Amino acid sequence: MSQGLKRELKSRHLAMISIGAIIGTGLFLNSGYTISSAGPGGSLLCYIAGGFLMWLVMVCLAELAVAMPESGSFHEYSSRLASPAVGNAIGWLYWFSWVLTIAWYLSAVGIYMQYWWKGSPLWLWYLVFGAVLFIFNCLSVKVFGEGQFWFAGLKVFAVLIFILIGLAAVFGGFGEKVPGLQNLMAVKGFFPVAFIAVLPVMMNVSFSYQGCEVLGNTAGESQNPAKEIPRAIRSTVLQVTGVYVVSVLVLMTCLPWTSFGMDESPFVTVLSRLGIPGVDHIMNIIVITAALSAANSAVYTCTRFTYSLALKGAAPKSMMLLNKRKIPFNALLLTSAGIAICILSGEIPLLANTVNVWMWAVSGIIGAIAWIMIGICLILFRRHLAREGKSVSDLAYRSPGYPLVPILVIVLNIAILFSMLASPDQRLSLYVGVPVVVVTFLFFFFRENTKQVNEKKML
Numbered sequence: 001m002s003q004g005l006k007r008e009l010k011s012r013h014l015a016m017i018s019i020g021a022i023i024g025t026g027l028f029l030n031s032g033y034t035i036s037s038a039g040p041g042g043s044l045l046c047y048i049a050g051g052f053l054m055w056l057v058m059v060c061l062a063e064l065a066v067a068m069p070e071s072g073s074f075h076e077y078s079s080r081l082a083s084p085a086v087g088n089a090i091g092w093l094y095w096f097s098w099v100l101t102i103a104w105y106l107s108a109v110g111i112y113m114q115y116w117w118k119g120s121p122l123w124l125w126y127l128v129f130g131a132v133l134f135i136f137n138c139l140s141v142k143v144f145g146e147g148q149f150w151f152a153g154l155k156v157f158a159v160l161i162f163i164l165i166g167l168a169a170v171f172g173g174f175g176e177k178v179p180g181l182q183n184l185m186a187v188k189g190f191f192p193v194a195f196i197a198v199l200p201v202m203m204n205v206s207f208s209y210q211g212c213e214v215l216g217n218t219a220g221e222s223q224n225p226a227k228e229i230p231r232a233i234r235s236t237v238l239q240v241t242g243v244y245v246v247s248v249l250v251l252m253t254c255l256p257w258t259s260f261g262m263d264e265s266p267f268v269t270v271l272s273r274l275g276i277p278g279v280d281h282i283m284n285i286i287v288i289t290a291a292l293s294a295a296n297s298a299v300y301t302c303t304r305f306t307y308s309l310a311l312k313g314a315a316p317k318s319m320m321l322l323n324k325r326k327i328p329f330n331a332l333l334l335t336s337a338g339i340a341i342c343i344l345s346g347e348i349p350l351l352a353n354t355v356n357v358w359m360w361a362v363s364g365i366i367g368a369i370a371w372i373m374i375g376i377c378l379i380l381f382r383r384h385l386a387r388e389g390k391s392v393s394d395l396a397y398r399s400p401g402y403p404l405v406p407i408l409v410i411v412l413n414i415a416i417l418f419s420m421l422a423s424p425d426q427r428l429s430l431y432v433g434v435p436v437v438v439v440t441f442l443f444f445f446f447r448e449n450t451k452q453v454n455e456k457k458m459l
Contacts, residue, residue: 022054022240023155023268023294026208028267029108031248032260036203038253040184041191042198050205051241054212056373056409058233059399060378061213066397067381069225074213074374075179075305079312081380083450088314089441090373095305097366098298099335100359103342105295112288115268116281126343129292130336137299139325151293158286159243162267166250169274180253187256200423202416204365208244210367212236213296213374226396297371299335306331314444357428362436364429365420367415369437375409378402394426 035043064077079087103247109129110122136147141237170180184190253267260266265287272280276277307328310319315331345359378399385392392398399405420426 022209022211023243023290027244028265028290030208031205031264034201035252035257035260038198038201039192039257042193043248044245046201046205051207053210053412056405057374058212058237060374060409062229062233062397063382063399065229065378066226067395074377076308077377078373081377081384084312085444088309088312089444090370091305091309092371093366093437095302097363098124098226098302099338099341100363102295102339104296105291109288109291112284115284133299134336135293136296138302138327151289155290155293156239156243161245163246163250166254170253182241183253183256188259196422199419200426203420203426204418207367213370230397244312302335303328303331306334358432361429361432365417365433368417372410372413373407378406433447
């Protein structure tokens with residue numbers, strides 16, 4: 001039952017699991033907030049900069065994942081290269097962040113379902129789609145990878161179809177003709193929002209791109225990490241950045257940037273106003289599939305993180321047990337319970353205005369901290385190689401531009417965190433999130449020191 005995970009994921013599976021985690025509500029829902037907050041020029045700059053930062057993170061992660069292909073990703077690397085306390089702290093923080101995000105994905109699906117069944121209870125959709133995610137993650141990793149490949153591929157295909165429809169509308173091919181590029185300048189020009197006001201939006205864009213690090217978590221179940229992970233990274237970066245930048249540009253050519261918000265998917269907003277019968281309903285189905293695909297990748301990640309934490313003694317040993325399909329079933333149960341608790345905290349009025357707000361405040365900064373940790377781990381890894389007298393040229397994959405790349409990962413993510421001070425809506429994430437993160441790290445440092453002292457006493 002605990003002999004190890006199966007290595008059955010191919011490069012196309014790896015890429016689509018990562019794409020599945022990235023392209024979700026960040027694009028299909030949150031892009032409306034980004035556009036309405038940053039304007040045409042600011043939005044495009046944010047998504048291009050976010051794509052560049054994602055590439056920096058992924059090439060750092062690729063070197064680590066190829067050299068140490070373990071389930072657990074940067075939690076595993078942090079434990080080995082920094083200390084077990086650091087690895088365990090970032091592992092549980094990251095697990096919590098993703099569990100809360102999965103709950104948000106299910107909430108988003110509930111919102112999308114309101115497009116057809118207004119006033120329907122959200123809890124009904126939580127139960128239905130939560131059960132779907134649970135069942136899907138009970139399947140063998142090969143079946144999971146294949147299913148996720150097609151789900152994520154459907155999202156990319158749907159966005160391409162939307163882009164073609166949008167371009168056709170701009171050129172008057174069908175539907176209601178739209179002003180096109182004039183929309184980018186129609187309301188206060190191309191850069192209607194001051195640069196200082198655009199900076200905090202980068203946190204939202206960064207959140208949209210977070211999920212790329214899921215690729216490192218698949219290394220423990222990859223058939224040939226040295227060959228497949230670099231290939232998957234190239235595919236992921238090109239597809240994701242292209243999808244975000246081009247689709248957001250098409251959205252803003254179809255409607256003025258002031259037309260978007262968070263009430264519904266901006267993709268559905270555009271299609272419903274173009275006057276093409278039935279297309280908005282089809283897009284809503286795609287948006288729901290996209291959110292569920294992203295949630296599916298997130299459940300996979302949380303389950304493997306819990307399994308990895310258990311291997312390191314930071315989670316109950318029962319989380320190590322694998323079922324006959326070599327799936328960490330107990331870890332999946334714990335993840336599902338966490339998702340349920342997060343959903344309840346958002347649906348119970350007393351908790352929604354207190355506990356849930358604080359939970360989101362903490363979660364808001366964990367993704368950036370995880371990316372910072374990836375950059376730090378690569379620097380520590382190179383120093384470890386130097387101490388052991390090993391040559392960098394012997395690595396199967398090397399991050400380009402070292403040491404500039406990991407330094408940029410660290411500095412840019414710190415800058416994004418500080419930019420949150422410029423937004424009153426995001427300051428709570430720093431004021432609450434940073435102390436909670438610090439306390440979590442201190443707890444695991446104390447726990448590790450106590451463990452070492454007890455082990456010395458036993459000798």
